[in-house]
Amino acid sequence: MPKTDGDITKERILQVAEKLFSEDGFDGTGVDKIAKNAGINKASIYYHFKDKNDIMESLFKKIINDMDEHVDSITGLAGESLEDKIKSEIQYLSDKKRILSILFMETLKSGNNTDYFIRCLEIIIKKELDSNLKKAKVEKLLDEDLQKYIVYEFFTGMIPIISFITLKDKWCEYFKYDENKLFEYFMDAFANTHIKSHKFKE
Numbered sequence: 199m200p201k202t203d204g205d206i207t208k209e210r211i212l213q214v215a216e217k218l219f220s221e222d223g224f225d226g227t228g229v230d231k232i233a234k235n236a237g238i239n240k241a242s243i244y245y246h247f248k249d250k251n252d253i254m255e256s257l258f259k260k261i262i263n264d265m266d267e268h269v270d271s272i273t274g275l276a277g278e279s280l281e282d283k284i285k286s287e288i289q290y291l292s293d294k295k296r297i298l299s300i301l302f303m304e305t306l307k308s309g310n311n312t313d314y315f316i317r318c319l320e321i322i323i324k325k326e327l328d329s330n331l332k333k334a335k336v337e338k339l340l341d342e343d344l345q346k347y348i349v350y351e352f353f354t355g356m357i358p359i360i361s362f363i364t365l366k367d368k369w370c371e372y373f374k375y376d377e378n379k380l381f382e383y384f385m386d387a388f389a390n391t392h393i394k395s396h397k398f399k400e
Contacts, residue, residue, distance in 0.1 A: 220296040258314035269325040
């Protein structure tokens with residue numbers, strides 16, 4: 199179905215807002231600035247969104263939907279090692295770097311009840327777990343084992359990956375590293391920590 203002018207304008211607002219939120223922070227970006235950079239008037243923004251919080255909410259929902267669809271598309275792919283799958287995940291998540299940075303920053307703010315960052319990573323962890331359980335011919339984990347698994351994957355698997363994705367450019371700039379060499383070093387370290395101790399061996 200072809201996109202309407204309204205759909206195109208809404209997407210433009212979201213794209214510009216994502217860029218500005220990542221550069222100046224959510225609190226440092228006003229509706230006026232979004233409108234100016236999108237080349238539209240404020241009335242157009244308020245036609246599509248209630249306020250700035252609604253724009254952020256739409257960005258969060260979009261990343262969650264995208265993440266859900268992506269994980270569905272790759273879960274259970276045959277012939278790939280765990281290391282290859284992780285490399286694919288890093289590539290995919292690297293393309294979402296801006297919005298992931300926003301999600302992470304908003305989650306860290308004191309008094310902020312936003313949980314989209316955690317929910318995004320939960321989607322990846324739980325769907326990967328479902329795939330591994332099927333391979334291991336296990337119906338499900340006990341509640342305590344499930345909680346332990348999620349904690350393990352979140353803090354020793356996903357957080358290091360997100361940290362690498364969001365900080366690698368700054369790291370390369372500071373240490374004058376080649377990006378490919380940094381990726382090689384990271385994968386080597388990750389293979390000898392998280393992958394080596396992974397709960398489901400391939």
